[in-house]
Amino acid sequence: xxxxxxxxxxxxxxxxxxxxxxxxxxxxxxxxxxxxxxxxxxxxxxxxxxxxxxxxxxxxxxxxxxxxxxxxxxxxxxxxxxxxxxxxxxxxxxxxxxxxxxxxxxxxxxxxxxxxxxxxxxxxxxxxxxxxxxxxxxxxxxxxxxxxxxxxxxxxxxxxxxxxxxxxxxxxxxxxx
Numbered sequence: 411x412x413x414x415x416x417x418x419x420x421x422x423x424x425x426x427x428x429x430x431x432x433x434x435x436x437x438x439x440x441x442x443x444x445x446x447x448x449x450x451x452x453x454x455x456x457x458x459x460x461x462x463x464x465x466x467x468x469x470x471x472x473x474x475x476x477x478x479x480x481x482x483x484x485x486x487x488x489x490x491x492x493x494x495x496x497x498x499x500x501x502x503x504x505x506x507x508x509x510x511x512x513x514x515x516x517x518x519x520x521x522x523x524x525x526x527x528x529x530x531x532x533x534x535x536x537x538x539x540x541x542x543x544x545x546x547x548x549x550x551x552x553x554x555x556x557x558x559x560x561x562x563x564x565x566x567x568x569x570x571x572x573x574x575x576x577x578x579x580x581x582x583x584x585x586x587x
Contacts, residue, residue, distance in 0.1 A: 425449075462524060467565055468518070468563065470515045472560045475556070518566075531562065542561060
């Protein structure tokens with residue numbers, strides 16, 4: 411898959427205010443270990459739209475076959491007694507998947523004309539699950555998941571928007587002699 415046009419980007423402030431980030435789970439009783447740094451280091455989606463938009467939004471999805479990974483890791487660590495949870499631990503595979511996704515995404519982003527890349531859409535306030543559901547892309551959860559989906563969003567500007575801005579009379583100062 412390459413660029414997937416989005417009909418709508420679903421914003422939910424709970425993705426930024428800590429409501430979701432601090433939700434406890436078995437693995438993380440205090441919530442995401444990257445909170446509050448993660449949302450603090452990413453601009454709010456509405457700010458980006460107002461300050462630099464409007465954008466036409468696209469998703470880039472990387473599908474990762476976690477079942478295949480688990481099988482390979484089980485073979486690799488045979489006799490070491492690793493549990494399924496240990497074999498599927500994101501620490502072992504997530505950086506590689508994110509690098510492949512970022513490389514794919516960067517092929518479609520032209521920063522010089524104002525395109526933007528949201529590498530962690532949730533940190534910007536995007537409800538990725540509901541956004542992707544609007545285009546019939548579903549996610550699998552837990553140990554029963556066969557495929558993990560990682561998503562980045564690309565905001566594309568029209569070249570003429572940037573050129574109009576750069577050449578607008580209010581931006582050009584004439585030299586008076």
